Amino acid sequence: MTKAQSLWNQGVKIGAIGGVSVLIISLVGMVESFGKRDIIAGVLPMGVAIALIISILAAYMAAKKTPISEKSIQFANAVVSGLVISGFLAVFVMIGRSFNIREMFVGASPVLYNILTGGVAGAGGIFLLLLTGVLCGAFAGILYMLRDLPRKLTVNALLTIFILGLLQELILPILKAWDIGMINYLAGLFYTLNGLTPVGAILSVVIFCVLYLLWNANQGAVKSKYAALPKEARKKSQIAALIVLAVILIVLPQFLGLFLSEVITIVGLYVLLGLGLNIVVGYAGLLDLGYVAFFAIGSYVVALLTSPQIFAFGLNFWQALPIAVICGILAGVMLGIPVLKMRGDYLAIATLGFGEIIRILVLSDFLRPWLGGAQGIGSIPNPNLFGFQMVKPQHIYYLLLAGIILVIFISLRLKKSKIGRAWMAMREDEDVAQAMGINLVATKLLAFATGAGFSALSGAIFASKIGSVYPHSFNVFISINVVCIVIIGGIGSLPGIVVGAAVLMGLPELLREFAEYRMFVYGVALVIVMLLRPEGLLPEARHKMEFHDETEAGAKTVA
Amino acid sequence: MFQKWKDRVTITDIVMWMIGGTLLLLCLWGSVSTIRAGLYTKSHWIDFLIFGLAQGSIYALIATGYTMVYGVLKMINFAHGEVFMSGPFTGYFVATAMWRSDFLDNHPITAIVAIFAVAMFVSTMVAFLVEKIAYRPLRGAPRLIPLITAIGASFFLQYLFKGLYGSGINAYPDIEILNGFWMIFGIRVLKIQVIVIIAAIVLMLVLYNFIMMTRVGKAIRAVSEDKEAAALMGINVDAMISTTFIIGGMAAGAAGVLYALMFKQVHFFMGFLPGLKAFTAAVLGGIGNIPGAMLGGIFLGLIESVAPALFLDGLGIIAPYQLKDAIAFTMLVMVLIFRPTGILGERLASKKA
Numbered sequence: 001m002t003k004a005q006s007l008w009n010q011g012v013k014i015g016a017i018g019g020v021s022v023l024i025i026s027l028v029g030m031v032e033s034f035g036k037r038d039i040i041a042g043v044l045p046m047g048v049a050i051a052l053i054i055s056i057l058a059a060y061m062a063a064k065k066t067p068i069s070e071k072s073i074q075f076a077n078a079v080v081s082g083l084v085i086s087g088f089l090a091v092f093v094m095i096g097r098s099f100n101i102r103e104m105f106v107g108a109s110p111v112l113y114n115i116l117t118g119g120v121a122g123a124g125g126i127f128l129l130l131l132t133g134v135l136c137g138a139f140a141g142i143l144y145m146l147r148d149l150p151r152k153l154t155v156n157a158l159l160t161i162f163i164l165g166l167l168q169e170l171i172l173p174i175l176k177a178w179d180i181g182m183i184n185y186l187a188g189l190f191y192t193l194n195g196l197t198p199v200g201a202i203l204s205v206v207i208f209c210v211l212y213l214l215w216n217a218n219q220g221a222v223k224s225k226y227a228a229l230p231k232e233a234r235k236k237s238q239i240a241a242l243i244v245l246a247v248i249l250i251v252l253p254q255f256l257g258l259f260l261s262e263v264i265t266i267v268g269l270y271v272l273l274g275l276g277l278n279i280v281v282g283y284a285g286l287l288d289l290g291y292v293a294f295f296a297i298g299s300y301v302v303a304l305l306t307s308p309q310i311f312a313f314g315l316n317f318w319q320a321l322p323i324a325v326i327c328g329i330l331a332g333v334m335l336g337i338p339v340l341k342m343r344g345d346y347l348a349i350a351t352l353g354f355g356e357i358i359r360i361l362v363l364s365d366f367l368r369p370w371l372g373g374a375q376g377i378g379s380i381p382n383p384n385l386f387g388f389q390m391v392k393p394q395h396i397y398y399l400l401l402a403g404i405i406l407v408i409f410i411s412l413r414l415k416k417s418k419i420g421r422a423w424m425a426m427r428e429d430e431d432v433a434q435a436m437g438i439n440l441v442a443t444k445l446l447a448f449a450t451g452a453g454f455s456a457l458s459g460a461i462f463a464s465k466i467g468s469v470y471p472h473s474f475n476v477f478i479s480i481n482v483v484c485i486v487i488i489g490g491i492g493s494l495p496g497i498v499v500g501a502a503v504l505m506g507l508p509e510l511l512r513e514f515a516e517y518r519m520f521v522y523g524v525a526l527v528i529v530m531l532l533r534p535e536g537l538l539p540e541a542r543h544k545m546e547f548h549d550e551t552e553a554g555a556k557t558v559a
Numbered sequence: 560m561f562q563k564w565k566d567r568v569t570i571t572d573i574v575m576w577m578i579g580g581t582l583l584l585l586c587l588w589g590s591v592s593t594i595r596a597g598l599y600t601k602s603h604w605i606d607f608l609i610f611g612l613a614q615g616s617i618y619a620l621i622a623t624g625y626t627m628v629y630g631v632l633k634m635i636n637f638a639h640g641e642v643f644m645s646g647p648f649t650g651y652f653v654a655t656a657m658w659r660s661d662f663l664d665n666h667p668i669t670a671i672v673a674i675f676a677v678a679m680f681v682s683t684m685v686a687f688l689v690e691k692i693a694y695r696p697l698r699g700a701p702r703l704i705p706l707i708t709a710i711g712a713s714f715f716l717q718y719l720f721k722g723l724y725g726s727g728i729n730a731y732p733d734i735e736i737l738n739g740f741w742m743i744f745g746i747r748v749l750k751i752q753v754i755v756i757i758a759a760i761v762l763m764l765v766l767y768n769f770i771m772m773t774r775v776g777k778a779i780r781a782v783s784e785d786k787e788a789a790a791l792m793g794i795n796v797d798a799m800i801s802t803t804f805i806i807g808g809m810a811a812g813a814a815g816v817l818y819a820l821m822f823k824q825v826h827f828f829m830g831f832l833p834g835l836k837a838f839t840a841a842v843l844g845g846i847g848n849i850p851g852a853m854l855g856g857i858f859l860g861l862i863e864s865v866a867p868a869l870f871l872d873g874l875g876i877i878a879p880y881q882l883k884d885a886i887a888f889t890m891l892v893m894v895l896i897f898r899p900t901g902i903l904g905e906r907l908a909s910k911k912a
Contacts, residue, residue, distance in 0.1 A: 024719065027722065027723055028718075028719060028721075028722025028723060029722055030722075103652065103655075103656075104652045104723075104724065105723055105724070106722075106723070106724065106725040107722060107723065285703065287703060287706065287707070289710075337571055337574055337575065338575060338578065338892055338895075338896050339892075339895075340571055341896070341899075342895055342899075344702045344703065344706060345634060345635040345702075345706055346842075346895055346899070348635075348706060348710075349635065349835070349838055349842075349891070350891065350892050350895050352835070353835070353839075353888035353889075353891050353892055354888070354892070356835075356884060356885070356888055357885045357888050357889060360881065360882060360884055360885040361882070361885060363881070364878065364881045364882055364885075365877045365878040365881060366876045366877050366878065366879075366881070366882065368877075441569070441571055476831075480710070480714060483707070483710070487707055517718065517722070519714045519715075519717065519718045520714075520715060520718035520719060520721075520722060522711070522714060523711045523712065523713070523714035523715025523716070523717075523718060524711070524715050525711070526707055526708065526710065526711025526714075526715075527692075527693050527708050527711040527712055527715065530697070530704050530705075530707050530708040530711065531693075531696055531697070531708070534700065534701075534704050
């Protein structure tokens with residue numbers, strides 16, 4: 001290979017990877033269906049924004065991976081990879097326009113070609129596409145050459161626009177709910193009904209830059225001031241922060257509309273599930289893919305006990321709730337016993353099998369007289385608190401909030417207890433843990449039981465919120481969603497789970513178009529997180545150590 | 560003697576034996592009462608058996624992929640079910656294109672070969688890329704990590720193909736020569752089932768001989784025995800791992816087409832259940848053991864087709880066929896509890912897993 005060739009290798013290679021990625025998200029329809037939603041109204045549809053982000057990222061990587069640290073070559077490499085990406089798309093558009101590939105690829109529609117070529121027909125559109133690619137590459141190249149501060153500023157400012165545009169459906173209703181002239185005016189200034197206004201985008205960039213620079217200049221001072229505080233004062237400020245958080249959480253539903261409250265209750269249910277699975281996967285290191293079984297058990301117990309259908313026990317929600325949780329715990333122990341001796345992959349598959357067995361049994365005609373079969377069980381009454389009917393999602397929110405706080409409290413206490421340490425020892429190495437005198441049977445079963453109990457609690461609330469339960473609500477995807485929350489948020493980390501649930505479950509509810517690509521994106525996210533940051537996005541301190549000590553120790557021995 | 564035995568047995572052991580014993584008793588009772596009730600005639604049972612054999616030989620082909628990958632990497636390739644799906648799903652478009660141009664009816668053999676070629680190529684590519692992108696960078700990572708990556712890859716692939724090819728259930732075109740019956744020893748059997756069985760057995764023989772006879776096969780076996788030692792003997796371990804995925808992908812692609820020809824439909828989720836079943840088959844036969852996987856696949860296929868009628872009908876269970884997947888999973892769990900090494904397994908699964 002000649003030297004000139006090897007210089008462009010990275011640009012072409014990373015460009016090709018980026019090109020295939022953009023091609024894939026175009027072909028699966030993401031660019032098109034996200035094209036209906038704008039980040040900046042009339043200027044930048046979200047689908048295009050995603051394609052641009054991937055292109056810029058790829059070009060940036062190309063510049064970074066250039067073997068020679070000469071600025072002009074790095075810049076040129078970024079441009080080359082940008083060109084390669086757009087070249088892929090250009091070839092695709094030309095093929096798509098001349099042959100009928102829609103027969104096979106359902107996403108290859110004329111609308112997509114229009115989006116990719118900026119609405120310009122013929123050769124002009126192809127040229128525009130290639131030009132966009134080159135510009136992306138050039139932008140990434142310049143970004144790479146910038147110094148640290150301006151680069152961070154640019155990237156974060158652009159991300160701010162993207163996130164503000166993305167969260168429009170969240171922010172706008174909250175602003176509107178105040179219904180004060182001033183805020184209404186501001187909302188109108190920043191947002192249209194579809195994305196930011198151009199003025200809003202520019203304003204938010206300016207505001208963000210000012211804030212960022214201010215923070216950047218004073219960051220050191222604030223931090224050292226905080227560090228200089230005496231211990232009690234620090235504790236006081238933490239308590240104050242907690243109180244503020246609590247107040248926000250308590251008044252939050254008053255500002256959310258019906259739809260957003262609905263979204264937040266779904267997030268809450270998944271937070272509960274995630275906290276439960278966190279005990280099993282995060283603390284004890286047992287990957288359970290049949291976790292939905294306990295959710296289903298919690299739901300069905302509440303349904304059977306409170307619904308007038310089938311048995312008509314006539315209990316109310318509060319009487320059924322503890323029974324549901326106890327049933328969940330018992331089921332956790334019962335399903336835990338057979339898998340006691342299994343580890344890793346086997347455990348995952350066996351639990352996946354259990355989850356499916358439960359679903360198949362509930363769905364079957366055989367158990368229909370007792371469990372309702374495919375029709376499920378309906379008319380489950382809402383929880384009733386001292387004569388107050390909890391009908392609206394806002395009411396369920398408080399129920400969930402109470403549940404989550406309780407579960408977080410239990411999780412934190414358990415983590416620091418003897419059992420928690422036993423779980424973590426087991427997670428690190430079962431054999432060593434056993435040699436140290438830990439009773440593996442009891443420890444494992446406790447982990448399964450605790451996780452199952454939390455899951456059943458979530459299921460119980462779910463049943464009374466929805467008002468009816470069907471076997472189809474309890475498929476394997478629920479388990480996978482919860483696994484994604486726990487893993488991507490950060491194994492073993494409670495804030496990670498809350499944030500993970502909010503992002504992974506909240507976003508698809510807010511962005512309806514996204515819901516269709518949910519598992520697609522989760523799959524990619526799982527792979528990427530495992531490849532780049534196996535401890536998750538908001539890791540627990542101990543876990544972070546665990547994942548990084550090996551590599552660092554390895555690096556030391558090499559050095 | 561009794562004291563010694565008492566010390567070794569724990570409560571969980573007893574509970575498990577009770578569960579196993581109860582299930583066994585239920586099966587026996589069910590079989591006896593089914594046979595006494597005489598709901599099914601001899602020809603019914605033969606139909607069940609042949610269908611089970613056909614289905615089982617497909618499972619067996621997929622299971623070889625699981626088992627070989629487990630041999631070399633000591634991990635379960637969760638995405639193997641999607642490798643299985645990707646081939647026939649792509650082949651579907653070739654098949655319909657040929658069907659529309661009447662090529663399928665005029666040159667059916669060539670057409671079927673073409674479908675197989677496309678499907679096997681796509682499955683192979685998917686398997687190869689999954690290994691290269693998702694698994695290779697994680698060699699030596701903690702065990703949980705490649706497992707989670709594999710789950711991610713599995714769902715990514717499912718929804719990638721859903722996005723690319725659409726979410727509908729696509730009917731495979733009818734191939735005239737595969738329709739109808741044959742009379743074998745006076746028994747009427749569906750042509751397609753016989754063809755599936757024969758094709759799968761031929762493919763498995765080829766695969767087994769490839770692994771046992773060729774240099775590459777020998778190298779793969781060496782890698783699954785001991786990676787470091789194999790590397791020291793001058794074997795390119797990474798290349799052999801890739802080759803394993805490629806062979807597994809080819810087998811899965813072929814199995815996928817057989818599955819599609821037998822059940823006449825493809826969709827993006829079709830790999831999930833057969834994948835799980837094939838994994839069960841691989842465990843049943845002893846994971847890491849190729850003949851075991853084949854045997855396990857056929858055994859599982861037979862059980863799945865016979866058991867609902869034989870075991871459950873006699874117990875008075877309505878619509879027993881709804882529970883056939885539950886039977887397969889129960890068997891998986893039972894095997895993992897009582898004989899994790901599988902029927903032919905030498906490796907101690909619980910030790911390695």
